[in-house]
Amino acid sequence: MATIFSHAIVAVALKSAWPAPAVPKRLWIAGALCAMAPDLDVVSFYLGIPYGHVLGHRGITHSILFAVLLGLVCTCALYPRRRAGVRRGLVCLYLSLATMSHALLDGLTNGGRGVAFFAPFENSRYFLPWRPIEVSPIGARFFSRDGLEVLLNEMIWIWSPAAALVLVGWLFRRARA
Numbered sequence: 001m002a003t004i005f006s007h008a009i010v011a012v013a014l015k016s017a018w019p020a021p022a023v024p025k026r027l028w029i030a031g032a033l034c035a036m037a038p039d040l041d042v043v044s045f046y047l048g049i050p051y052g053h054v055l056g057h058r059g060i061t062h063s064i065l066f067a068v069l070l071g072l073v074c075t076c077a078l079y080p081r082r083r084a085g086v087r088r089g090l091v092c093l094y095l096s097l098a099t100m101s102h103a104l105l106d107g108l109t110n111g112g113r114g115v116a117f118f119a120p121f122e123n124s125r126y127f128l129p130w131r132p133i134e135v136s137p138i139g140a141r142f143f144s145r146d147g148l149e150v151l152l153n154e155m156i157w158i159w160s161p162a163a164a165l166v167l168v169g170w171l172f173r174r175a176r177a
Helices: 005-014 026-047 063-077 088-107 145-176
Strands: none
Touching: 005 026, 005 145, 026 063, 026 088, 063 088, 063 145
16 A cells, blocks of 8 residues: 555645635545545454455455545535535545545555455456555554655655646646636
8 A cells, every 4th residue: 555645645636736726625634534544444454354355455445436435425524515616526526536546546556465446346456557656564664664665655656746736737727817
């Protein structure tokens, strides 16, 4: 898996490239939390759930279905009623994409057993064809030399493209203004 920091960075970068000129802070926070949420499945290790089980690590919480459902639930929680200037469909799309970005990043890592993109309908695990991201150590090992190497790798493969996305979004909005 990529680090929790990088998952949040991608969500914030994705939102900064969105067409709306003013984005409420709570939506940025919700996007970052949605992007980090799939890794709540690490609790499965402590519950004795096997890695390859649909409820195991990189299982259903990393699926397309989970991303859409979490995006929908969070949209309804943030905006339970129609509000002028708020397009709930776009909010739901953003939060779903932020959540799905987690699974995509994990599919780009060089470790683990893959991602169950299609759970619960199909529990096969997949990686993307190109896997440049170093897998992050789980637990206390993150605070080691290996963890530092992972962060340096993510600066190249995740943070730099995220910064480029922010810049392109800013330039696009500036050109339209």
